[in-house]
Amino acid sequence: MPVSFDLVSNVGTVISRRKLPESVHLPLSLCLTRLMPRPILATIHTEALRHNLARCAAAAPDAKVWAVVKANAYGHGIERVFDGLRAADGFALLDLNEAQRVRDLGWRGPILLLEGVFEARDLELCSRLGLWHTVHCDAQIDMLAMHKTHVPHRVFLKMNTGMNRLGFRPQAYRAAWSRLDALVQVGEISLMTHFSDADGPAGVAAQMAAFLSATEDLPGERSVANSAATLRHMAATGADPGVACASDWIRPGIATYGSAPDYPQHDAAHWGLRPAMTLAARVIGVQELQPGDSVGYGSSFVADRAMRVGVVACGYADGYPRVCPTGTPVLLDGAPTCTVGRVSMDMLTIDLTPRPHAGIGSEVILWGGTADAVVPIDAVARSAGTVGYELMCALAQRVPVHVD
Secondary structure, three states: OOEEEEEEOOOOOEEEEEEEOOOOOOOHHHHHHHOOOOOEEEEEOHHHHHHHHHHHHHHOOOOEEEEEOHHHHHOOOHHHHHHHHOOOOEEEEOOHHHHHHHHHOOOOOOEEEOOOOOOOOHHHHHHHHOOEEEEOOHHHHHHHHHOOOOOOEEEEEEEOOOOOOOOEOHHHHHHHHHHHHOOOOEEEEEEEEOOOOOOOOOOOHHHHHHHHHHHOOOOOOEEEEOHHHHHHOEHHHOOOOOOOEOOOEEOOOHHHHOOOOOOOOOOOOOOOOOOOEEEEEEEEEEEEEOOOOEEOHHHOEEOOOOEEEEEEOOOHHHOOOOOOOOOOEEEEOOEEEEEOOOOOOOOEEEEOOOOOOOOOOOEEEEEEEEOOEEEOHHHHHHHOOOOHHHHHHOOOOOOOEEEO
16 A cells, blocks of 8 residues: 655645655655755654663563653654554553544553543543543542542552652552542552652662552552663662562653663663654755854854865754754764754754765754664753753654654
């Protein structure tokens, strides 16, 4: 069956539609050439998603796996990632609209609302869509007590073990569990918490001890492990048995999308993760600089030698961080190089030195890439003083997206 690819403008208008055989996989260079007039493209790598999910599952072989798709699948798009993540045991997300979208894709398995409901009427849709939901405060228990349903709800009772965002403190946890257990509106109660320092030296020991103490002898499945805890602190990873996480459900988020949860201590390659998104563009202009010539707004970069620079069709309006300084890594026709000068709204500038014959039309990978040529999104994020999460979520709507 032929697959349709839309030729779109940079404001999303379909210009034409082309039919390609189902077996054809468009290489990045071809996509950049044919799919849009402005040469920039984000590619979502389905096989990388499958690989990363399996990698996380292997770290906790006895646990079930939530595929976390909050924030529109960390900016990748729920519909775009669904095929790559459908091997998960369930999907975890934040709001009812996202849950409806997952159901519309044909998913009949568990869906968990990670922050629970915000209004009493949300419980009606939970009943209709068969959603599981987090309970983290007394107000949510009050809503459940007033809810009329023929099917008891599966809830995940959240404990605040030190993160101090959502959840009942350990000393109040059993009382909350007892209230839920007494409600006819509630069926199974699962127990959960969230680690604040699984990615750093503090680790999970203190929070895990508080959780285990407060939940001792309580029935129900446990869900405690985020990406960092899954890769660093599960027993199967070689963690100290005395502090290893015990989790019936793991919740890998950022690792699923190919970012290292504990960067820069470890990078994605260390954990065997692959980029799930590549942002690429092309050189649209070339300038020959002489010593003393400056580049861009504020003249923040001044050439100390004769050099060629390329202007790339990507800027902060596409989601590339404006704060990235000179020296932020990119790939130019597969060769490592870096940005020079300030990032503009629609353009940025790179050093063409590593590829003397590079020019207009040369391919530039801003983050992501293939196995043999990758710009880690974590490295770009660190250059911008942020984390890979933010870059993924900030991909602009005007950037065309292809799923391979």
